Amino acid sequence: MARPIVARVETAPAPVDAATRLEIFSRLAKANPEPRAELDYGNAYTLLVAVVLSAQATDRSVNLATAPLFAIADTPEAMLALGEERVRDFIRTIGLFNTKAKNVIALSRILVEEHGGAVPASLEHLRVLPGVGAKTASVVLNVAFGVPRIAVDTHIFRVSNRIPLVVAATTDKVQAGLEAIVPEQFLLNAHHWLILFGRYVCKARRPECPRCPIADLCRYPMKTA
Known part of the structure; x- marks a missing residue:
């Protein structure tokens, strides 16, 4: 966080x-x-991951890393199947990539196990996800759910x-x-x-x-x- x-x-x-x-x-x-977010995303899940990755990184660097990543893993199930090591390889150019890879896999697992693979439209549920917190949760609520x-x-x-x-x-x-x-x-x-x-x-x-x-x-x- x-x-x-x-x-x-x-x-x-x-x-x-x-x-x-x-x-x-x-x-x-x-x-x-x-106006729109400068992070590239295709759905609520990829938006969530992109915002998590953007901490202490530029939107441009995140977009460059996530374009190939999201092409093969744009759902939490697909991200889990990819695994932490491969996620880390995709985001190696982003600062704090080791911790962020762990968080992406951990939050994906929680989404699958506790939310049926969907991103919850709830501040309380979002802010407790690994690597998320209140600011990221607010971005996702605003951009993905119109809050x-x-x-x-x-x-x-x-x-x-x-x-x-x-x-x-x-x-x-x-x-x-x-x-x-x-x-x-x-x-x-x-x-x-x-x-x-x-x-x-x-x-x-x-x-x-x-x-x-x-x-x-x-x-x-x-x-x-």
Whole structure:
């Protein structure tokens, strides 16, 4: 399970008001009407495996490894038949591949033995699977089952505290805060909009403020020229 992000919150004014939040998400939605995960997957199971493998790895590296893996094992039964050693060979280019191979086999076994081979649409059942935890469970619920949850990674954590939408020092608090204040009509896709915004525009070291669609709404005091 990945360690929760706990950080000193960057100095920022009070969070934006409801009207500003509505405008922020309206603009993000207009810029990307149909956002989607950048991990490649074909069903709820391969999404779950891909998200587990993506911990401390790039989506691109995961996609390169899982393309041949999912071509022959896109169900927990097929993954179990493949076995840990062969799974490890497929994902050797991904960080922590030994532990991740063990987790993929272990979670696949639980899915077969306890859930009839299906991925459960339940936070409680998902978060106890090996290598999963709350963040991965939230991603799977959101993407695979259409549950309006916001899984907070480093990008969303940074963006939320910068704008700021929610000012908090842990990912759990940011997630709870965002899920409480994001306008309902945008809640389902908010995870995608915020992570893509943080990954490609509101970058960690040098945010690209001149091309930011919400620069005039953002209260971040250290905007780039």
